[in-house]
Amino acid sequence: MTIHDERDRNGLTESEFLESYDVSNYDRPSVTVDMLIFTVMDKEQENFRKLPEKSLQLLLIKRGEHPYLGQWALPGGFVAPHESLDEGAARELYSETNIRDIYMEQLYTWGDVGRDPRTRVISCSYLALVDRTALQVQAGDDADDAQWFEVGYRVLQEKKTNLAEGWELEKIVQLTLTHGSTRLTATVKLVETISDRKSVLRREIVESKGIGFDHAKIIEYAIGRLRNKIEYTDIAFYLMPHLFTLTALQQVYEVILGKELLAAAFRRKIAPMVLETNELTKDAGHRPSKLYRFDPNWNRTF
Missing domain, CATH: 3.90.79.10 (Nucleoside Triphosphate Pyrophosphohydrolase)
Incomplete structure (x- = not known):
């Protein structure tokens, strides 16, 4: 006997149950x-x-x-x-x-x-x-x-309130x-309640x-x-052309993160994800800069 031939408490096999199933039993959002x-x-x-x-x-x-x-x-x-x-x-x-x-x-x-x-x-x-x-x-x-x-x-505002068993962050x-x-404008309130090893986050x-x-x-x-x-992750590279400067890449990170980054620290962090090429920028009015490309094997473990 296969699992489909087993009978439920009403004596129905799975195929018999499905034939008589009424989809109106439950509301369908x-x-x-x-x-x-x-x-x-x-x-x-x-x-x-x-x-x-x-x-x-x-x-x-x-x-x-x-x-x-x-x-x-x-x-x-x-x-x-x-x-x-x-x-x-x-x-x-x-x-x-x-x-x-x-x-x-x-x-x-x-x-x-x-x-x-x-x-x-x-x-x-x-x-x-x-x-x-x-x-x-x-x-x-x-x-x-x-x-x-x-x-x-x-x-606009951050506030922490201590509770009897935990705290609330707003x-x-x-x-x-x-x-x-x-x-277009909007104001959104986030309230995270942390108590008894549980965290509940609400948005309004x-x-x-x-x-x-x-x-x-x-x-x-x-x-x-x-x-x-x-x-x-390497999600930022979906925004980059095939060849790019590290300065342009850093600008993308800064815009998304909403903060300035130290160039030296950023370049150390990003080094495993990029490959240096032999090409240079040719923008008028700017000094030539080295061009890099994304290394698709940066996180491969085998």
């Missing part, structure tokens, strides 16, 4: 995907002799339909019954922004009740770092527009997303202007995860 596509770009500047400053940017779409009509949100949409989460994410990203064939990894699943005014929705978010110069973004589907927004992340974060004259949107759904909360979380991942 909708499933969506939301994509966080980050890039790092040079800021415009007048002095061409000065190395350009860089900014972290996030791709957003302007909603052309209710709910949140006219507000900006992450690219995304509903997953069809016949497709996987990854397939749904790739399809929605292409239909709304014209971007395809990029590497995305699952970030987090969001399931708060009431996060979507239409119905009960559970969303799986995806994270990607891309070289924007290699993409041709174009709005489509239910999106009126698709644009890159410069990301600002600032901690942090208030302000997000700003800017494209031309369009400025205190205020959100121009950002649809609970996407301000998702963006805040993604920035934190991105800063963590860049410390121990």
